[in-house]
Amino acid sequence: MLIVHCPVCGVEGDETDFHCGGQAHIARPATSDPANIADAAQRDYLFMRFNPKGLHFERWRCDRGCGKWFHAARDTVTQEFKAYYGITEMPPADVIKQATGQWAEFFKQATAGRPAARKTAVKKPVAKKTAARKTAPAKAKKS
Amino acid sequence: MKRYSIFSLARNALNYHKDWERAWRSPDPKQEYDVVIVGAGGHGLATAYYLAKNHGITNMAVIEKGWLGGGNTGRNTTIIRSNYLQDPSIAIYELARSLYETLSQELNYNMMFSPRGVLMLCQTEHELRAFRRTAHANRLAGLDCRMIDAAEVKRIVPIINDSPDARYPILGAYYQPRGGTGRHDALAWGYARAIDNMGVDVIQNCEVTGMLRSGGKITGVETRRGTIRAKKVAVVTSGHTSNIMEMAGVRMPVESVCLQALVSEPIKPVIDCVVMANTVHGYMSQSDKGELVIGGGADPYNNYSQRGSFPAIEHTVSALVETFPIISRLRMLRQWGGIVDMTGDRSPIIGLTDVAGLYVNCGWGTGGWKSIPGSGFVFADTIANDRPHPIAAPFGLNRFTEGRFIDESVSAAVAH
Numbered sequence: 103m104l105i106v107h108c109p110v111c112g113v114e115g116d117e118t119d120f121h122c123g124g125q126a127h128i129a130r131p132a133t134s135d136p137a138n139i140a141d142a143a144q145r146d147y148l149f150m151r152f153n154p155k156g157l158h159f160e161r162w163r164c165d166r167g168c169g170k171w172f173h174a175a176r177d178t179v180t181q182e183f184k185a186y187y188g189i190t191e192m193p194p195a196d197v198i199k200q201a202t203g204q205w206a207e208f209f210k211q212a213t214a215g216r217p218a219a220r221k222t223a224v225k226k227p228v229a230k231k232t233a234a235r236k237t238a239p240a241k242a243k244k245s
Numbered sequence: 246m247k248r249y250s251i252f253s254l255a256r257n258a259l260n261y262h263k264d265w266e267r268a269w270r271s272p273d274p275k276q277e278y279d280v281v282i283v284g285a286g287g288h289g290l291a292t293a294y295y296l297a298k299n300h301g302i303t304n305m306a307v308i309e310k311g312w313l314g315g316g317n318t319g320r321n322t323t324i325i326r327s328n329y330l331q332d333p334s335i336a337i338y339e340l341a342r343s344l345y346e347t348l349s350q351e352l353n354y355n356m357m358f359s360p361r362g363v364l365m366l367c368q369t370e371h372e373l374r375a376f377r378r379t380a381h382a383n384r385l386a387g388l389d390c391r392m393i394d395a396a397e398v399k400r401i402v403p404i405i406n407d408s409p410d411a412r413y414p415i416l417g418a419y420y421q422p423r424g425g426t427g428r429h430d431a432l433a434w435g436y437a438r439a440i441d442n443m444g445v446d447v448i449q450n451c452e453v454t455g456m457l458r459s460g461g462k463i464t465g466v467e468t469r470r471g472t473i474r475a476k477k478v479a480v481v482t483s484g485h486t487s488n489i490m491e492m493a494g495v496r497m498p499v500e501s502v503c504l505q506a507l508v509s510e511p512i513k514p515v516i517d518c519v520v521m522a523n524t525v526h527g528y529m530s531q532s533d534k535g536e537l538v539i540g541g542g543a544d545p546y547n548n549y550s551q552r553g554s555f556p557a558i559e560h561t562v563s564a565l566v567e568t569f570p571i572i573s574r575l576r577m578l579r580q581w582g583g584i585v586d587m588t589g590d591r592s593p594i595i596g597l598t599d600v601a602g603l604y605v606n607c608g609w610g611t612g613g614w615k616s617i618p619g620s621g622f623v624f625a626d627t628i629a630n631d632r633p634h635p636i637a638a639p640f641g642l643n644r645f646t647e648g649r650f651i652d653e654s655v656s657a658a659v660a661h
Contacts, residue, residue: 103554103555103556104546104554116556117545117546117554117556118556121545122545122546124500125500141646141647141648142646145498145645145646146496148589148645149498149588149589149645150496150497150498150645151498151499151500153487153488153497153499153500153501153547154487154488155485155488155501155549158547160546160547176546178501178547178548178549178550179549179550180550181548181550203491204491204496
């Protein structure tokens with residue numbers, strides 16, 4: 103049984119109170135260039151998924167709380183949640199460092215080419231809550 | 246290999262069963278093979294068997310991280326059926342089901358295939374209509390299946406709750422009388438014994454740690470027991486396919502989740518067929534030991550821990566108590582989880598990859614067991630001839646680029 107924390111409203115609940123929305127940080131290719139999408143790019147968007155044995159980054163929804171989507175970093179073997187962060191945010195830097203394989207590559211590219219200005223503007227109100235949460239990260243409990 | 250028979254059983258009984266020969270060797274890996282198969286589960290062993298039997302390839306090793314049949318082959322609910330919706334699926338699952346019928350004789354190993362019939366309950370008007378559609382599709386494909394009404398369901402399964410006041414009343418069922426169950430371990434052991442007898446090396450406790458590539462071609466695998474060179478490498482590792490294929494630089498459109506099953510304490514025979522209740526998410530049959538074998542939906546997030554969590558069990562059991570009130574006070578004995586690889590269209594991936602000499606067979610999701618002989622049969626042909634077998638062709642990796650899906654998410658339902 104996973105115990106999940108919502109970084110938006112702050113509630114804690116078990117996995118049935120939340121909904122796992124699958125892999126995080128998938129950009130829809132058609133958003134930036136709808137006319138020019140290769141079949142392979144559309145395939146990657148729809149079906150290719152990072153499937154790591156270890157640290158994974160996911161979207162979750164606070165189903166029976168505030169109803170908001172958020173991001174979580176979770177280990178798929180130990181089931182431990184490493185971090186919760188806002189739906190528009192990138193994971194905390196120390197968690198990004200723990201990423202391996204495809205995720206490590208992804209964050210190298212994503213953090214390199216990211217415009218700094220937009221990040222701070224969108225992030226501020228949510229970032230405050232995640233910062234507080236970061237000091238005492240909730241651990242996933244197994245029963 | 247000494248044949249198993251009533252006479253060998255009697256002879257060994259007189260000797261207090263001390264002289265049985267080992268069913269298969271435990272060889273050290275050679276430096277090089279023609280074909281290396283990664284994963285000694287049912288699908289891997291079946292592939293090796295048909296490669297040796299149908300295509301004469303015996304300079305081959307099946308390498309396995311743990312023990313053979315210790316993954317999903319030993320973790321399923323042993324249900325065999327072929328009544329899928331789409332033509333490509335019907336072809337491959339029916340090939341598998343028909344091969345199961347004679348497998349015990351062929352392998353000289355009793356895998357206890359029991360065509361006891363599979364009932365898929367219709368508990369809503371919508372489900373009734375959906376199964377009628379599947380029934381028409383199956384009849385066109387020549388499958389022996391039919392719709393039956395609620396009275397006949399009650400006759401076949403007397404313990405079922407047929408009250409019209411039930412939350413989900415029984416409106417009928419889709420019935421495949423030739424479906425049934427088999428003994429999962431015996432299938433792995435039977436195939437392993439047969440391929441060992443043909444000279445194939447089954448190497449256990451030999452984890453693959455890397456793939457050797459030279460340009461666009463595969464040249465072998467790195468393992469915990471040294472480098473093994475190979476002309477062809479076939480990956481049949483179910484829930485761990487993404488990880489193995491990543492070593493070769495190939496991304497896969499699969500996600501690994503945990504599917505659980507459980508058994509009750511053994512009781513006297515109460516149900517002599519398989520019943521699947523897709524609307525309420527649960528299915529049940531009774532093993533020869535008397536345990537009720539129960540399965541349900543998969544846990545809804547990526548998972549490699551082979552354990553799973555309680556909400557999925559609670560959901561499954563509560564659904565079955567509603568369907569079979571008689572089981573409400575049974576105790577559950579054992580529970581386990583297997584890591585299954587789910588594709589977007591709930592159909593498998595069989596075929597070639599962009600790397601020459603590298604083949605993949607995965608994505609069976611929650612329905613791998615029933616397809617083992619058919620999957621091995623067509624995959625062996627694909628490897629031997631370096632082109633997809635006609636039945637395997639629609640299941641190629643390229644279907645995700647071409648948008649040519651084989652959508653089985655409805656007929657697979659919970660009881661895949």
